[in-house]
Amino acid sequence: MNHKLRHAGQAIVDSLAVHGVKRVFAVPGESYLAVLDGLHGTSIETVVARHEGGAAYMAEAHGKFTGEPGVAMVTRGPGAANASVAIHSAWQDGTPMVLFVGLIPVADRMRESFQEFDPSAWFGTQAKRVFVLDEPGRASEIVAEAFFAAKSGRPGPVIVGLPEDVITKEFEGKIATPIPVAEGAVSPRELHQLQTALAAAEKPLIYVGGQRWTQDSAAAITSFAARNGIPVAQDWHASDRVPFTSRVNIGTLGFGRGATAAEMFDEADVLLAIGALPTDVPTDGFTLRQRPDAVNYLVSIDTTLRGRSGAVTAHLLASPVAFAEAVEGLDLGRTKEWDMWRARGYEAHLALSAIGDYVDLTATADGTAHMSVVINELIQRLPDDAVCTLGAGNHTIWAQRFFPTNVFPSQLATRNGSMGYSIPSAVAAGLESPERLIVAVCGDGEFLMNGQELATAGQYGVPVLAIVMDNSQYATIRDHQESHFPGRVSGTQLSNPDFAALMRAFDGHAETVTSDAEAAGAVERALKAVMGQRRSALIHVITDQKISLP
Known part of the structure; x- marks a missing residue:
């Protein structure tokens, strides 16, 4: 090969740079060596993960944290299969990401070649688009199309297949510029209709979540709600659109939610949903807010309203950014009339999130501690802009309910219930915001699904505080098991390693807490190590199996 020529792999990297990509998350493979060659010596950081699932989770978390597509690179067959867990998460959570997958040479297709697979067949139902680069001259164009698809409308994952022979060929095209993404808009007629409905309401409620948010739009929506005294409920695992301490915050919906938040969501005579939709989890399995006469104004940039349930009074085709601009300065003049309605939710949120009320409620077995004590000690020492990352399982409720998310973004979690996310997402957040404290709240089962990415954190100088709740079981499933088949424990018990010893093997600081008296010192020393x-x-x-939930 003439290295003075630009091959298609180099064109892909040059296109990533034009799109503002600062880093890619990768597990290397021989199928995309030309792209790795293109990354050599560039300003784009290559973060080498220890598992394709970890790399892809990092890219998904980057998409959530920044609003810009996270980029992952993996090899064909097994690499693509391992990355698919994050693709499903990005699809269900509406997260922008682009997964580049090395493929077999074009001439080897349909011959059961080593690690051959069909990317369209594998990912076609879980990605917004699936591209395969068959012409080297289209390399940059396809990158631009992939980023546009990942960001536009409802964001999501996009797959780009890279045949290993095609990306080594000379690129004779031009580097494509980014394609602008529309934010949508609220027309004067739509704004008047919404203003009239809200002004006449007795129990208005705002419901927020989803993607396409910015710090400015989150602050503007909070100001709009506060100015008008309208309570705000937040989507499950998306509790950072409105500050935790805001007087309009009534808490989150979904798993682990408080009764008052769910009741107010169902009772509201006018619901204004911004970014989020009344989908499965916030509606308690399509049971809340299903009345055909419910008044629901849905602000969503998704033309399909994918996943929504219940009535649709109006669909305002706008992102949170565009809607925030439309309601800037809007004053409905009814704040005092709604004060009792708002205060009902806010006071319930305060009561539910008062961690001190959950400390030492019951005795635990010898050699175990209360998770509530550890979380209480942590919260007392947190900086205002701390970031919390979590995967899936009962342990996440300790973070969802009590961890103060006062800055957007400050929570990274999967809303599709995918495990193994806490550590990779913490690495992604730490790389993007090294000045902030990153806390990963993990379950014992969840941690071991991707805990190896602590090696990646160490390699790239990302200090993470991981809190592992160890009750030696898959507690969420155990709870369901006891509900449906009481007393017949099967397939949910774990025999765990010494997680502290594992952390020391990663050259990190480690603490083991086996009693409440050890909690304060352990938290203090751990924070000193990280910060x-x-x-x-x-x-x-180490916690008691009987106490897995607050």
Whole structure:
């Protein structure tokens, strides 16, 4: 090969740079060596993960954290299969990401070649688009199309297949410029209709979540709600659109939600949903707010309203950014009339999130501690802009309910219930915002699905505080099991390693907490290691199997 020529792999990297990509998350493979060659010596950081699932989760988390597509690169067959867990998460959560997958040479197709697979067949139902680069001259064009598809409308994952022979060929095209993404808009007629409905309401409610938010739009929507005294409910695992301490915040819907938030969501005579939709989880399995006469104004940039349920009074085709601009300064003049309605939700949120009320409620077995004590000690020491990451399982409710998310973005979690997300997402957040404290709240089962990415955190100098709740079981499934088949425990018990020893093997600081008296010191020392010494730390909390939920 003449290295003075630009091959298609180099054109892909040059296109990523034009799109503002600062880093890619990768597990290397021989199928995309030309792209790795293109990354050599560039300003784009290549973050080498230890598993394709971890790399793809990092890219998905980057998409959530920044609003810009996270980029992952994996090899064919097994690599693509391992990355698919994050593709499903990005699809259900509406997260922008682009997955580049090395493929077999074009001439080897349909011959059961080594690690051959059909990317369209595998990902066609879980990605917004699936591209395969068959012409080297289209390399840059396809990158631009992939980024546009990932960001536009309802965001989501896009797959780009890269045959290993095609990306080595000379690129003779031009580097494509990014395609602008529309934010939508609210027409004067739509704004008047919404203003009239809200002004006449007795129990208005705002419901927020989803993607396409920015710090400015989150602050503007909070100001709109506060100015008018309208309570705000937040989607499950998306509790950072309105500050935790805001007087309009009534908490989150979905798993682990408070009764008052669900009641107010169902009772509201006018619902204004911004970014989020009344989907399965916030509606308690399509049971809340299903009245055919319910008044629901849905602000969503998704033309299909995918996943929504219940009545649609009006669909305002706008992102949270465009809607925030439309309601800037809007004053409905009814704040005092709604004060009792708002205060009902806010006071319930305060009561539900008062961690001190959950401390030492019951005795635990010898050698175990209360998760509530550890979380309480942590919360007392958190900086205002701390970031919380979590995967899936009962342990996440300790973070969802009590961890103060006062800045957007400050929570990274999967809304599709995917495990193994907490550590990779913490790495992604730490790389993007190294000045912030990143806390991963993990379950014992969840942690071991991608805990190896602590090695990646160490390699790239990302100090993470991991809190591992160890009750030696898959507690969520155990709870369902006891509900449906009481007393017949099957397939949910775990025999765990010494997580603190594992952390020390990753050259991090480690603590093991086996009693409530050890919690304060362990948290203090762990935070000192992370924030003072810039070392990752892990607190291994041994808990009683009987107490998995607050």
